[in-house]
Amino acid sequence: MQNLQEILKKHKLTQQEYENIKDILQREPNLLEIGIFSAMWSEHCSYKSSKKYLSGFPTKAPWVIQGPGENAGVIDITGGYSAVFKVESHNHPSFIEPVAGAATGVGGIMRDVFTMGARPVASLDSIRFGRIDRQDDTGKLHRFLLKGVVKGIGGYGNCMGVPTIGGETTFDDCYDGNILVNAFTLGIAKTDEIFYGRAEGIGNPVIYVGSKTGRDGLGGAVMSSDSFDEESKSLRPTVQIGDPFSEKLLLEACLELFKKDLIVGIQDMGAAGLTSSSFEMAGRSGSGMIMHLDKVPMRELGMTPYELMLSESQERMLICAKKGCEKQVLEIFEKWEIDASVIGEVTDTGMMELYWYKERCAYIPIAPITEKAPVLDREIKKPQYLKEVDRDYHPKIDSLKEVFMQMLGSIDIANKSYIYNQYDSMVQANTIVGVGNGDASVIRVKENNTALAMTIFSPITYCYLNPKEGGKIAVACAGRKCVSRGARPLAISDCLNFGNPTNPEVMWQFKEATDGIKEACEKLKTPVVSGNVSLYNQTNDKDIYPTPTIVTVGLNKDVQKVLTSALQKEDSELILFGDLKEDFGGSLIQKLMERKIFGKSPTIDLEKELRLWDLILQANNDNLILSAKAVGKGGIAMALAKMAILGNKGFEVNTGVKPHLLFAESQSLMIVETQNSDLLLKMANKFQISAQILGKVKIDKNIILDSLQLDLDEIGKVYYESFEKCLD
Template structure:
């Protein structure tokens, strides 16, 4: 076990460790490490597993509430949704693998996040995703590359989720030049479990058996955690072997076997073999319990010859779990997995030594103190520096344009940012399990019914990346607010959020400043809006050839609709109804879509958000929901008021007649219907309910403006000087995406 290593400098370099790390390892072990031990430290101390650059900024997130059952630290977060049931959810990244091998990377991202959910004892019932690409519209190698990436990612998400029988009910897609060298694939899953049947990733009880279940181990995904903790360059194509290969049919068997196992109360804990594979699952399970563990690696099921302890501890082969079973119930556990035709082997047991002891054919090949490894993981205090680019672009103001409202509206409605993405979401099965009420294509949040207790859950994923580029703190706060507001427009009360923090190279002080500011924005918004952070993920090193992505703190908000209430949708319902603006439109054009489409730039300052006013808007909407006066609702987002109204009209297939107070000959005033002001919602009501709506608005001091009515004689969309037939609007909105991207 202690054979001296040659060329230690090269070994450390290959494992992304430095001399300081090596000295720390020797202090922990009280001796020289062997190659296997170095590999385990490398994986467990990687950015992906240890959060060494980000951990200091994650402290202070609000994580508790009366309904929060499990917060950060477990496989996923859990909230109480009433009558003895809970929702389990989390979002994670699979960015690097998806850029290298888009179909396999995206598929295993979906598979991995689903395992995090059913490891907690929950059956997955809904998936969301947030996917971001570069300049796909270009007629060059970049455009060609991103068409390939888009097709592969969508195919990977669809194939895995559809085969698992879990509906993909919503998501978001965006295209920015900053993602030319690094696409983002963030996957979210929500599951349902009884409160008393939640399971945890723990290994405790001296002598309890440690059991390997699922697929056999191969060399695929070898070193994936370390790979995801580094930037890309021209040599990154050689990383393909680090991308895992998934099998959704095996995962479906694993899901059903685990749920059967949970019902019979045969285990102490269970952990998915995710990043760093057997290393992370074993160390985390024992570490949470303060236990030790012995594992006999020669007993691990393998699907190819030549795999030794090094490969078995680092492989990230998919569809595998590690179980700590109750002693004496080994046979019953094994029979369940054998019935489902899955591999199952007893490979070790829990000890009280506090050490991880690994054996190969009876000979000890590694011994590492578990607590010391985790407690001594590097926590870096990297330098921070405000980005120099902000000094210039934040000064710039929105220019007055020479385009008419009609011209701008046509450009926005048909843009990649706003046009309908049915080419993407139509490939996802959104109705399997028969619980989907509102899915992709309906704008704002998606909704599923929870048949176990009669409630419904709304969920939305959001990140305004251009705002975050201009002001990471403000942009991140807006992400939290917008994800929650989109649930509010469905009639839900937002309860909690999960975050996926995608950033560039942490060795760049400007990136770490962005990260600090973003986490500050999330903390403030989550605190004021009372939506605690109960799970999440950090993805750093999203950089290629020294070009970092925009700060992309993706937020998923989950809200509860009480039993007996029907969710609100965005499509208009009845001619003659009034359309009313709740909130105030201001001159908010920094980072807006109109700025991007008209001027091809991202500058100025993003919209300001008053989080207390946002909270009052949510409370106002709850009163309106309880009063049953809201027929449809849509928040003001990309493209401003004009696009919100257009989407309501298109989804309801009804014309609108709108005259705002912004119709002025002044250049800036003319564009106000494209302003992306925050804390604004358009609602449809019956005329006789206007007095009650105004009374509710006065209670919360929210401005209330009648914009116009549903329907006109020609069925056109008429907003100030904009006049467009429904047929033309449908063609621009529903057909443009495929035409721009040239997808068949």
């Protein structure tokens, strides 16, 4: 074996971790065993820096069937059906190779869902780049990255026949060297037909199914557990190449398999490939496993056990079948023209035994590698920059129209049809509210005639100024967007994107943000059922802003009562629920006018937020609401503008507030359209929520917002055309 220190450096293992490996094995490890420990103990697989702060997440509720710890989370959606969902990151690979990185991120999260026995029915994405409106080389690079990522997401999802029904796209200098690509998929399954990633039962066969294994993706889990520098361009071979057509066949074969009583468990080969899938399946059950690596279907000649265990080739699964059912399992995959091979069996030894042409090449106890991975207690320190940004900010507006139009046409607000037109959002014919319609997206669940709302969101600037408050707002705002569709938020999946954990300031941000998420999930009754942590989002010592991406899934039991954000009827009234405050720290108007972020972020009263949810849901149940819009980026001015543009109707509004407050980003605000304002105002008083009649909807194309008068066609043109002009 080559120089030990070089090997440990290549595998991102410390000397102390190497000593721990020797203690576990009671001997010196060989190269294959070092590679296995390296992958399983990587940040990407073991969460060794973050586990300390994840333990307090609320994960249980009467409607939660499966929380964190499996391939995806599962919640009950009534009528004997469940929603299965998860969000994950594919950040580093997408920066290195945007098309392939984004595509395999989508493919991986879909496998996590259908591994549980669910058919994927909807996807969302959250993508973040540097500012593409710059004319320098960085702006040019990020326009290229954006186009590649969108091509990868659309190409994979469209080929799979799974609609991409919504998402979030943001731009900030903090992502110049490290873009974020977070992918979410939701599937539907019968509650009594959920499958888990377990391997148990002595003598039960272990079966490899899916695409042949190649050398693509070698070291992917370890690569994702390190920051970027100038040498990172050489990492392209660690990015996997996906094939959606193979995955579609694998999906259909697995769903056919699930209808028959042939298997014990099934696991996607995601990060760390065959290593993670085999160790996790055996580890969850306290079992042992024997695998004959020479029986693994191979795509390339001369492959070694090391490469077979650590390859991250896509579209592969590991199955624990029932003994005696091997032939039936293999026949199903043969029918779908998918490679399948019995490569091992379950034992009761608690050991992983790997063989290469009948010679044992690795012998590792399973429990220590899955349950006793290092848990690091990293130093934390409040960031120095918070002292520098701690000052008040109140924007001064010289021209209300100029600010309004600049904001509406900014890359943060302008319609992203260039992106979502490349996604098939209507395939499967269940999309009720799709991408580009503001707030949450909604699908019909035809099996039980309900509707599921889902949205993906992270308030990055608030998290930068106050990570704890930002974590709370992330959960609350994602939930509020579902409520604006008439859906009760039930649970979240999170993707926690942060910088380098060796930086004490980053770990302080992580601790604060997770504390905020915990508090919000507890008070809003939206437990965490699945998720992902992505650290080392840093390039050349520059960390991204804390970016805890939250996906909320909500249930509307009456598919006929799904709300949209488009204005509906002439002379109906517009009501603002909630209190408008001087909240401008981290706001869009600050970003546009000052070109930097500072001040105090908005704060949130979670009990008031929950009362707002209850008010809106009760009012919708009583048929008092025609349309609704959660107020967010750009304040009530942008919320009203979007409602008018989407509904192609004007309005006449008199807020009575100072002009700059039209752009305040106060929390727990909702605008609703109604023809029953008296009843709604009484109901708001009952729920202790402030309410104000703003004005009326007009059938003509005029927008009157206090002293501002605009033509609807004019603002629609700015809203729909600005983003694509920026790309060109």
